[in-house]
Amino acid sequence: MVSAALTFLDREGWDALTINALANQLGTKGPSLYNHVQSLDDLRRTVRMRVIDDIIGMLNTVGEGRSRDDAVMAMASAYRSYAHHHPGRYSAFTRMPLGGDDPEYTAATHAAAGPVIAVLASYGLDGENAFYAALEFWSALHGFVLLEMTGVMDGVDTDAVFTDMVVRLARGMNERDSA
Numbered sequence: 001m002v003s004a005a006l007t008f009l010d011r012e013g014w015d016a017l018t019i020n021a022l023a024n025q026l027g028t029k030g031p032s033l034y035n036h037v038q039s040l041d042d043l044r045r046t047v048r049m050r051v052i053d054d055i056i057g058m059l060n061t062v063g064e065g066r067s068r069d070d071a072v073m074a075m076a077s078a079y080r081s082y083a084h085h086h087p088g089r090y091s092a093f094t095r096m097p098l099g100g101d102d103p104e105y106t107a108a109t110h111a112a113a114g115p116v117i118a119v120l121a122s123y124g125l126d127g128e129n130a131f132y133a134a135l136e137f138w139s140a141l142h143g144f145v146l147l148e149m150t151g152v153m154d155g156v157d158t159d160a161v162f163t164d165m166v167v168r169l170a171r172g173m174n175e176r177d178s179a
Helices: 002-012 019-026 040-063 068-085 087-093 103-112 114-121 127-149 158-178
Strands: none
Touching: 002 019, 002 040, 002 087, 019 040, 040 068, 040 087, 040 103, 040 114, 068 087, 068 114, 068 127, 068 158, 103 114, 114 127, 127 158
């Protein structure tokens, strides 16, 4: 069911994901899905958790065996590619959980920073410095992806802008290392 929800997200978008819409895609009735999830919020939470796991796996895979600038470029490129190939999933990844605090979700989002923080260690960054650098990295990537996906950068060589941005991010990591 989660796989079907992920496919649905990429085709129809986050706001279209409802119990009945997913049931229709699966060729069944909405009430039968309640054997698998408690509510729409539960379904969306389950989907978010799966997307976070997928992104962590992707970042670990592309970062493996790489360090510093090479790893930063590989992770940034993979993140951007994921957002473009899975726009609905990306939307799920960037939404906060419904209904308040969710310690498991919070832990998962912090774990998603793990692969990036591991790469930042290759620059000699740790603790608060690594945390801030990871936030800057994610903020830049997320902002770029959103601008690109919403058409703000239509008519611009986005590949060139992206490469320049990531090179500058890596340069900033190097400068922190030597500071």
